[in-house]
Amino acid sequence: MSATRPVNLEQARRFSVAPMIDWTDRHCRTLHRLLTRDALLFTEMITTGAIVHGDAERHLAFGEHEGLVALQLGGSDPKDLDEAIRIAEPFGYAEYNLNVGCPSDRVQSGKFGACLMAEPDLVADAVRAMRDATDRPVTVKCRIGIDDQDTEESLDRFADKLAEAGVDALYVHARKAWLQGLSPKENRTIPPLDYPRVHRLRQRMAPLPMIINGGIEDLDQAERHLAHMDGVMLGRATYNNPMLLGEVDARIFGDVHHVPDLTGIMHAMAEYAEAQLTRGVRLNNIARHMLGLANGRAGARQFRQILSVDACKPKAGPEVFMRALDVVANRVAEAV
Numbered sequence: 001m002s003a004t005r006p007v008n009l010e011q012a013r014r015f016s017v018a019p020m021i022d023w024t025d026r027h028c029r030t031l032h033r034l035l036t037r038d039a040l041l042f043t044e045m046i047t048t049g050a051i052v053h054g055d056a057e058r059h060l061a062f063g064e065h066e067g068l069v070a071l072q073l074g075g076s077d078p079k080d081l082d083e084a085i086r087i088a089e090p091f092g093y094a095e096y097n098l099n100v101g102c103p104s105d106r107v108q109s110g111k112f113g114a115c116l117m118a119e120p121d122l123v124a125d126a127v128r129a130m131r132d133a134t135d136r137p138v139t140v141k142c143r144i145g146i147d148d149q150d151t152e153e154s155l156d157r158f159a160d161k162l163a164e165a166g167v168d169a170l171y172v173h174a175r176k177a178w179l180q181g182l183s184p185k186e187n188r189t190i191p192p193l194d195y196p197r198v199h200r201l202r203q204r205m206a207p208l209p210m211i212i213n214g215g216i217e218d219l220d221q222a223e224r225h226l227a228h229m230d231g232v233m234l235g236r237a238t239y240n241n242p243m244l245l246g247e248v249d250a251r252i253f254g255d256v257h258h259v260p261d262l263t264g265i266m267h268a269m270a271e272y273a274e275a276q277l278t279r280g281v282r283l284n285n286i287a288r289h290m291l292g293l294a295n296g297r298a299g300a301r302q303f304r305q306i307l308s309v310d311a312c313k314p315k316a317g318p319e320v321f322m323r324a325l326d327v328v329a330n331r332v333a334e335a336v
Contacts (some may be wrong), residue, residue: 009094009137012040012068013169014226015212015252017245018235019045019072019097019141028277029066032238034268035245035260038253043068045099046111047089048075048084059210060091068094072141076104076112076122078129085133095137095168096130097124097266103143103177103187108286114177117146124165137168141213143177144197151176151197159205169209171233174198188236199228218243226252240292262293266325270318283320287311290321 017024019042024032029041046059051073060070062069071093075081085096100123102113116123121203123140130138140162143152159170175191182190193215202210211231216222232328238245249255273286287307294303306324310316 007074009040009068010209011253012038013111013192013209013231015222015248016040016070016171016211016231017042017232017238018233019070020235020239021045021102023239023289026062026066027272027281027286028239029069030063030272031242031244031265031269031289033066034265035242036248037067037258038249038255039093039245042097043071043093045071045072045074045102048073048077048080049085051084052080058086060088062091070095070097070139072097072099073130074099074112076116076119076126078125081126082129082133085130089134092301095139096134097139097141097171098126098130100140100142101173101177102184103146103179103182104184106332114143114146115179117142117149117154117158117177120161121157124161127162127165127167131166137333138166139169139171140167141171141173143173143175144194145176146179147176149176151194153288155197155201156204158199160209163205163208166206167231169203169211170205171211171213172198172201174212174214179226195225202229219247222250239289241295242290242292243295262297262328263325265293266290266321270321273318273321282312283316283318284308284311287320294324294328297328299327302327 016039018161021044024044032041050059061255070319071088073081073084073096075084099113100116104113127138127140142158144155162170174193174195174197177187178191195212198212209230210224212229212234213233216225216232216234222234225232246260249258269286269290273283276286277283291304291307294300303324306320310320
C-alpha cells in the first residue's frame with residue numbers, strides 16, 4: 001500500500017468522511033485512503049462496552065497506511081468513556097469523537113446517540129472525562145436538535161456547555177433527529193436541512209472549530225460550505241460514489257499531485273486483499289466497499305455484478321478485482 005502524505009489534523013478536518021455503522025470499517029478506510037491522502041477518516045461508532053468488555057484489538061486495530069483516523073465512541077457514562085479511551089490510546093488515533101447524533105432505537109436504549117442532546121450537562125461531563133484520559137483532541141458529533149427542541153436556544157445551550165467542558169471541535173449534522181415516529185433511515189432524509197443554523201452557530205462559537213454534515217452531495221456544495229465553516233463532512237455521497245474522494249486532495253487541499261485512477265486503485269486493492277485473505281478475511285467483505293468505483297463509466301453495471309457476486313464465491317481471490325477492471329477497460333477500448 002502506498003504511504004500517506006503527513007497532514008495536520010486541523011487541516012485534515014477541512015474534509016472528513018463520516019462514521020457509518022457497518023460501512024466505515026478498516027477495509028473501507030483502506031480504499032478511501034487510496035483515494036484521498038489528506039482527508040480525515042473515521043471508524044464506525046464503537047460502543048464503550050465493546051471496547052471495555054470485548055475484544056479491543058479486533059475493534060480498534062487499524063493499519064498505518066490508513067493515516068489520520070478518528071475513533072468515534074458511543075456511550076454516555078463518563079467512567080466508561082475514560083476507560084475506553086485509555087484502552088484505545090496505544091492504537092494511535094488522531095482524535096476521539098463522541099456520538100451525540102445517532103437516532104436509532106438501539107442506541108437510545110443504551111442512552112447514547114442523539115437522545116443525549118436533551119442532557120447537555122451529562123455530555124459535558126463525558127467530554128471532561130474523555131479529556132482527562134488523553135492528550136489527543138476530544139470532539140463531539142451532534143444534530144441541531146431533537147424532537148420539539150427550539151434549535152436556536154437549545155443548540156446554543158448545548159454548544160456552550162461543551163465549550164466550557166473543553167471540547168476541541170464540533171461536527172454538526174444540519175438536521176433535527178426525531179426520536180419518536182421516524183426510523184433511522186427517515187431521520188437521514190425527512191427532517192429538513194438547516195444549513196444557515198449551523199453557519200450561525202459556527203460564527204457565534206468562533207474560534208471553536210466546527211464542521212458541517214448532512215445532505216452534502218458533491219464537492220461544489222462542500223466548497224460553498226467552506227466559505228462559512230472550518231470543515232465539511234460527507235458520508236453516503238462518498239460511499240456510493242467513492243471516486244468523488246479522488247478529487248478531494250486537489251480541490252479541497254490543493255494537492256494537485258495526487259490524482260488517483262481506477263486502474264491504480266483496483267491493483268492496490270487487489271494487493272491489499274491478497275494480504276487480508278491470508279488472515280482469514282473473505283473477499284466480499286472488501287469488495288462490498290468498491291461497488292461504486294466505476295459509477296458513470298461504460299460497463300459499471302457488470303463491474304458491480306462481478307464484485308457483488310463473484311467475490312462471494314468460495315475461494316474467491318484478488319483476480320475478481322482484475323476481472324471487474326477488465327470489463328471497464330475493455331468498454332473504454334471499444335469506444336475508442
